[in-house]
Ligand SMILES: Nc1ncnc2c1ncn2[C@@H]1O[C@H](COP(=O)(O)OP(=O)(O)O)[C@@H](O)[C@H]1O
């Protein structure tokens with residue numbers, strides 16, 4: 164619908180204005196990380212919400228992007244765009260190779276397989292010490308610059324992140340409206356019926372999986388070259404879960420769910436950080452409440468409110 | 477001209493021999509019916525023909541191609557469409573979208589083209605939509621175009637499946653019990669509609685329990701019982717054939 168493009172324009176304008184309005188670097192940085200979370204959640208939303216394929220290992224691909232690009236930049240001194248490109252291509256290849264057998268599994272089995280995959284990648288981040296720096300982390304990742312112009316302030320980097328968020332949304336909205344989007348949704352509800360209409364189910368599942376992993380890797384790359392120091396725990400199981408919570412919370416059946424859910428869960432720690440270890444529990448509690456009371460997520464809630472308002476006027 | 481020729485099709489489930497070496501031939505441009513008591517293997521045969529279930533033995537020639545080992549989607553691309561006895565509707569998509577997907581084989585844009593919304597993609601979607609709206613009109617579904625398909629009553633969901641299959645513009649259409657759950661009036665409308673498909677050059681292969689419908693529109697009837705073809709012939713011949721009558725009477729006795 165045209166509505167999606169209009170909404171995206173609004174988001175783009177907000178993303179342009181916010182870094183200038185927000186009082187101080189701290190908040191700009193929160194907004195920046197929010198953008199990265201949303202980018203990764205967007206890919207997962209296409210995979211889970213549209214195509215109906217679960218992934219509990221997306222943090223691993225987020226980490227692959229970060230480590231490959233980071234290591235090429237830190238160890239070999241590759242220019243950031245080249246390192247980033249390499250990381251995207253490598254992640255796409257690995258996702259393709261792993262997705263091929265994995266996506267034949269259904270439901271719980273796919274969940275288990277991707278869970279295992281995320282754990283294996285995490286172990287690699289810890290164990291491949293000579294490349295990743297192991298548990299103590301990888302330092303010396305180069306910041307992003309365009310010629311002599313360094314994107315080394317939160318504000319500047321924020322614009323890079325959000326530009327990519329907007330472009331990825333644009334691509335995804337287009338995709339959902341294309342025959343590929345129809346095919347993905349169709350196979351979500353009945354792989355059998357989809358295949359009898361000429362849809363190569365395995366191919367479409369693989370394509371959306373790879374794309375979803377590439378978006379996760381892009382998020383990781385953006386993270387690595389901003390922070391310039393990464394360590395494995397950022398890319399562990401908890402982040403995979405957090406991503407799933409984001410899209411379930413936001414509303415699985417809409418790309419905007421990734422935006423709302425990603426924004427919400429990025430802001431939540433700002434309110435909850437005093438709870439420290441309890442943060443995990445509160446996350447879980449929120450997910451539970453949403454599942455029980457708001458099956459359509461935040462997007463569903465907004466739609467309901469919209470209908471109420473229209474109904475009363 | 478033979479459009480579909482399946483030979484010696486065998487399939488079992490555990491100990492149950494659902495198909496014990498069945499031969500079926502469908503002539504192009506005809507309406508052919510497949511009848512038989514419940515559990516005789518009709519749906520299993522359709523599943524094998526459409527490629528969603530592998531056979532253990534046998535051969536399938538469709539439009540002069542040996543498709544026996546092809547995946548389901550390739551058979552569809554060649555022009556075979558079907559509906560399902562146990563509806564396989566895309567529940568949470570609109571009726572219009574359900575039918576639009578039916579036209580998938582007439583589009584070709586890829587993942588990247590879709591994401592970049594190239595002009596070709598937009599053209600394709602317009603064409604799919606136009607075609608779907610036309611079919612919804614024909615099947616009397618226009619007013620449901622924007623309703624979620626899963627919310628429709630079963631009778632209408634069956635129609636959506638038929639519209640979706642027709643959007644594929646098939647050469648051969650397999651209909652698995654299209655009249656199940658329809659009223660007498662709806663069934664006779666359906667009969668007229670299926671009969672009209674011949675003029676569009678669509679060959680119909682039909683599983684149906686409603687004997688009035690079967691006898692009224694089919695030119696050739698194949699009878700299955702316990703996974704075996706027990707008879708085939710014109711409606712008139714089938715009506716007279718004792719083995720067929722026995723198979724059905726046997727079922728009635730068992731049921732009631
Ligand atoms: N997926 C399946 N798993 C196990 N048994 C099956 C399966 N599909 C069909 N059957 C068995 O095969 C036989 C034929 O079933 P089916 O083809 O559905 O018959 P019909 O469509 O003629 O009523 C039945 O005995 C049925 O129980």
Ligand SMILES: [Mg+2]
Pocket residue numbers: 518519520561
């Ligand atoms: Mg059946």
